Amino acid sequence: MHRLKNRIKWILQRILGFQGYLLVFSFFKIITFRWDRAEGEAFRHFLTLLPGKGILIDAGANIGIMTVLAARRFPQVVIHAFEPLPPNFQALSRIVDLFRLKNVVLHPAGLGASEQQVQMRLPIVDGIRQQGISHVLDGREVDHSGSDYNVRLETIDQHFHECGGRVVGLKVDVEDYERFVFEGARKVLQRDHPWIYAELWESDNREACFRLLEPLGYTAWVWSRAEKKLVVFNHADSNALYFFFNPQLVCEGALPSSSSFRASPLSSWNLKFLFPLFSPGIPVVIFLLIGPYAIRN
Structure with a gap:
């Protein structure tokens, strides 16, 4: 299945061009996100924790998949997407x-x-541009060659500390650069205590995030698919990837349980069973639907 998906990516990038491919791929992920049994379920639960008004910061918006999902769910929330x-x-x-x-x-x-200005790399693996793992080149060893870009970094405090609105949520997915995002957000985190959803690999960066957030009143939780609720992160769990940080100072004892989260009816077991059988063909269908738009624009 993995080889087939990569083959489809390779073909679509050459038929549509890279920009056309990104549009088709983003649309594909948006309409199929409910069937993502790992990140999809975790992120949907994160959205249930947010109020219906305020500011949501999307740090590492990439090609807009989670930006669109959040914006469509919360029309009264202003989504600030940084990419x-x-x-x-x-x-x-x-x-x-x-x-x-x-x-x-x-x-x-x-x-x-x-x-500051930094250099980022868009990796190229087996001839396929992998936009989802683009990362800052900060002196760490990298596994792949690719296209490098000089980009601008800003801070959350710079944008939102004196903006007048309340930051209610922060989604962070910046490929092992999360601690630096949190360092630049101390004032906003202390003032607003937003819920945080972050993808954190098992690395020094993860431990640095814990050390930085704990003094600000945050506890690390993970979504338990088995129990359908958040559970306190066990540091012995090497498989944890999608983290929730609970603002204890304002939400002590208020963590939602399984009763507050319901999966979409369309993600019932029978559809989840059938979906992998058809998923390789879905990019082709989407190409037929919006491919002309992707190529034309």
């Missing part, structure tokens, strides 16, 4: 326009600990 890599930002802009979202503010910049 520094030019190809990704162009696709993000197009998908927001395609869905006619009026509550999304786009920022062609990344987020970090300070305002």
Whole structure:
């Protein structure tokens, strides 16, 4: 299945061009996200924790998949989507326009600990551009070659500390650069105590995030698919990837349980069983539907 998916990616990138492919892939992921049994379920639960008004920051918006899902669920929430890599930002802009979202503010910049210029890489693996693992080149060893870009980093405090609105949520997926995003958000985190959803690999970066957030009143939780609720993170769990940080100072004892979360009726067991049988053909269907738009634009 993995080889087949990569083959489809390779074909679509050559038929549509990279920008056309990104648009088709983003649309594909948006309409199939409910069947994502790992991140899909976790992120949908994160959305149930947020109030219906305020500011949601999407740090590492990539090609707009979660931006669109959040904006469509919360029309009264202003989504600030930050994406520094030019190809990704162009696709993000197009998908927001395609869905006619009026509550999304786009920022062609990344987020970090300070305002600066950094270099980012868009990896190329087996001839396939992998926009989902684009990352800052900060001296760490990297496994793949690719296209490098000079991009601008800003800070959350710079944008939102004196903005007048309340930040109610922060989604962070910046490929092992999360601690720097949190360092640049201390004032906002102390003032607003937003819920945080972050993808954290098992690395020094994860431990640095814990050390930074704990003094601000945050506890690390993970979504238990078996129990359908958040559970306190066990540091012996090497498989944990999608983290929730609970703002204890304002939500002590108020964690939702399984009774507050219900999966979409369309994700019932029979559809989840059948979906992998048809998923390889879905990109082709989407190509037929919006491929001409992708190529033309």
